[in-house]
Amino acid sequence: MPQPQSPKAQITARGGIPDATVTRLPMYHRALVGLAARGTLLISSEELAEATGVTSAKLRKDLSFLGSYGTRGVGYDVEFLLYQISRSLGLTQEWPVVICGIGNLGHALAGYPGFASRGFNVVGLFDSDAQRIGEEVVVAGTQLVVQDIELLHEHMHTTGASIGVIATPESAAQHVCDLLVKHGVTSILNFAPVLLEVPEGVDVRRVDLATELHILAFHEQRKAQQRLIDTSAS
Amino acid sequence: MPQPQSPKAQITARGGIPDATVTRLPMYHRALVGLAARGTLLISSEELAEATGVTSAKLRKDLSFLGSYGTRGVGYDVEFLLYQISRSLGLTQEWPVVICGIGNLGHALAGYPGFASRGFNVVGLFDSDAQRIGEEVVVAGTQLVVQDIELLHEHMHTTGASIGVIATPESAAQHVCDLLVKHGVTSILNFAPVLLEVPEGVDVRRVDLATELHILAFHEQRKAQQRLIDTSAS
DNA sequence: TAGATTGTTAATCGATTAACAATC
DNA sequence: TAGATTGTTAATCGATTAACAATC
Numbered sequence: 052m053p054q055p056q057s058p059k060a061q062i063t064a065r066g067g068i069p070d071a072t073v074t075r076l077p078m079y080h081r082a083l084v085g086l087a088a089r090g091t092l093l094i095s096s097e098e099l100a101e102a103t104g105v106t107s108a109k110l111r112k113d114l115s116f117l118g119s120y121g122t123r124g125v126g127y128d129v130e131f132l133l134y135q136i137s138r139s140l141g142l143t144q145e146w147p148v149v150i151c152g153i154g155n156l157g158h159a160l161a162g163y164p165g166f167a168s169r170g171f172n173v174v175g176l177f178d179s180d181a182q183r184i185g186e187e188v189v190v191a192g193t194q195l196v197v198q199d200i201e202l203l204h205e206h207m208h209t210t211g212a213s214i215g216v217i218a219t220p221e222s223a224a225q226h227v228c229d230l231l232v233k234h235g236v237t238s239i240l241n242f243a244p245v246l247l248e249v250p251e252g253v254d255v256r257r258v259d260l261a262t263e264l265h266i267l268a269f270h271e272q273r274k275a276q277q278r279l280i281d282t283s284a285s
Numbered sequence: 286m287p288q289p290q291s292p293k294a295q296i297t298a299r300g301g302i303p304d305a306t307v308t309r310l311p312m313y314h315r316a317l318v319g320l321a322a323r324g325t326l327l328i329s330s331e332e333l334a335e336a337t338g339v340t341s342a343k344l345r346k347d348l349s350f351l352g353s354y355g356t357r358g359v360g361y362d363v364e365f366l367l368y369q370i371s372r373s374l375g376l377t378q379e380w381p382v383v384i385c386g387i388g389n390l391g392h393a394l395a396g397y398p399g400f401a402s403r404g405f406n407v408v409g410l411f412d413s414d415a416q417r418i419g420e421e422v423v424v425a426g427t428q429l430v431v432q433d434i435e436l437l438h439e440h441m442h443t444t445g446a447s448i449g450v451i452a453t454p455e456s457a458a459q460h461v462c463d464l465l466v467k468h469g470v471t472s473i474l475n476f477a478p479v480l481l482e483v484p485e486g487v488d489v490r491r492v493d494l495a496t497e498l499h500i501l502a503f504h505e506q507r508k509a510q511q512r513l514i515d516t517s518a519s
Numbered sequence: 520t521a522g523a524t525t526g527t528t529a530a531t532c533g534a535t536t537a538a539c540a541a542t543c
Numbered sequence: 544t545a546g547a548t549t550g551t552t553a554a555t556c557g558a559t560t561a562a563c564a565a566t567c
Contacts, residue, residue, distance in 0.1 A: 522567105523566100523567085524565105524566090524567080525564105525565080525566080526563105526564095526565080526566100527562105527563090527565090528561100528562085528563085528564090529561095529562090529563105530559100530560085530561085530562100531558100531560075531561095532557105532558080532559070532560085533556105533557090533558080533559090534555100534556080534557080534558090535554105535555080535556070535557090536553100536554085536555075536556085537552100537553095537554085537555095538551105538552085538553090538554100539550105539552085539553105540549105540550095540551085541548105541549080541550080541551090542547100542548090542549080542550100543546105543547085543548080543549090
């Protein structure tokens with residue numbers, strides 16, 4: 052019979068990988084890709100932490116949630132750890148992705164080199180603007196034609212995409228989101244400045260330029276105030 | 286003489302606005318701008334929380350760090366709360382911003398409507414590519430000419446920008462960052478997939494497409510595994 | 520006064536950190 | 544064996560939540 056544990060320990064054990072850890076795994080992944088490319092075979096938690104801007108204690112804690120992939124007294128095998136992190140993140144499989152809204156941002160996203168190189172395969176470009184529908188865009192060496200978003204249903208069953216990117220203006224975002232969800236998309240990366248309504252089981256992550264700038268401005272303001280204080284104190 | 290308080294309470298009181306709260310203030314700000322535009326005069330924490338996707342307890346806690354700007358039994362005056370949040374975030378002043386790297390992404394950022402409307406004033410566009418230098422870009426109704434990044438020093442003292450956006454390829458990012466810092470920029474929004482080295486006192490926020498997609502893929506993988514379990518169980 | 524809603528308290532939860540036993 | 548470094552523990556810290564007294 053299992054011994055009763057503290058409630059905390061049980062919850063941590065059950066809940067899988069903590070959110071905070073998941074958000075850092077891509078950083079470790081990136082650093083390891085770079086190290087592997089430069090031929091580094093072995094790395095310590097101290098060095099990898101330095102390369103990713105976290106503390107070594109945090110790094111080791113994070114990695115311990117994935118398993119025991121290091122060697123005490125030695126460090127981590129770069130290729131092996133990279134593989135394990137890739138597997139945890141689901142990057143050992145291909146993820147077909149559709150992009151909706153092919154304006155400046157949509158073009159930038161379609162042309163982003165880090166997409167295809169890490170298993171994210173852009174398989175469809177959609178827009179509602181007649182001016183843009185039919186445009187040919189080269190994505191990772193393949194030519195794609197911008198399709199009418201209203202014809203999404205004709206393409207989704209062939210692409211099988213479960214990830215969608217929304218790069219439309221605010222006004223179109225919810226409608227596009229509804230279409231995506233209706234045709235099987237269960238993960239959405241949203242660049243429109245709107246809180247999207249989605250059914251349970253659909254994940255949305257929002258990237259908002261304005262938010263990032265606001266946070267910078269907040270700290271910038273604080274620094275300016277601090278400088279004033281420092282000046283008047285001297 | 287002040288009564289001794291618990292250590293926790295003291296730290297919270299001294300430390301200003303918690304980071305987690307600061308990251309949510311822009312969400313409240315956005316929601317309030319929308320409400321004000323629609324002529325809503327008064328809103329409860331319950332309603333505003335609903336509109337921003339947080340719990341009302343968290344919202345009230347967040348707002349309490351700014352001050353007491355609501356009325357018990359009544360709610361919050363939309364315009365007044367909007368002003369107070371704007372002031373806290375530093376949005377009641379103008380922030381001149383320079384953008385470095387005027388490729389697809391740089392163009393998208395320069396054309397982003399949410400920039401100018403919230404006090405972020407694009408005052409300079411820079412690139413190192415001879416093909417791009419000299420290009421004329423219309424930003425918020427004003428025509429700007431893409432300048433050579435190496436001539437940054439000639440422009441920075443006239444613009445006085447303290448916020449810089451880096452939208453260059455990975456290879457150029459650190460050099461551009463160094464130039465920006467050298468000429469007085471103390472806040473950087475970095476879209477390049479690199480950990481920038483900056484002196485103390487300079488804030489960097491990184492936005493990384495790949496990171497966001499990795500996190501989505503992680504959760505997508507989990508959902509797929511869950512579906513397998515559900516299927517085999519039934 | 521009765522009803523509504525804020526601002527604050529205290530409990531809980533999750534994340535971070537420092538230290539070190541385990542072990543190569 | 545001696546030195547190095549992981550993986551884990553336990554303490555601390557910060558964020559979230561529920562409940563409710565204060566007060567309009």
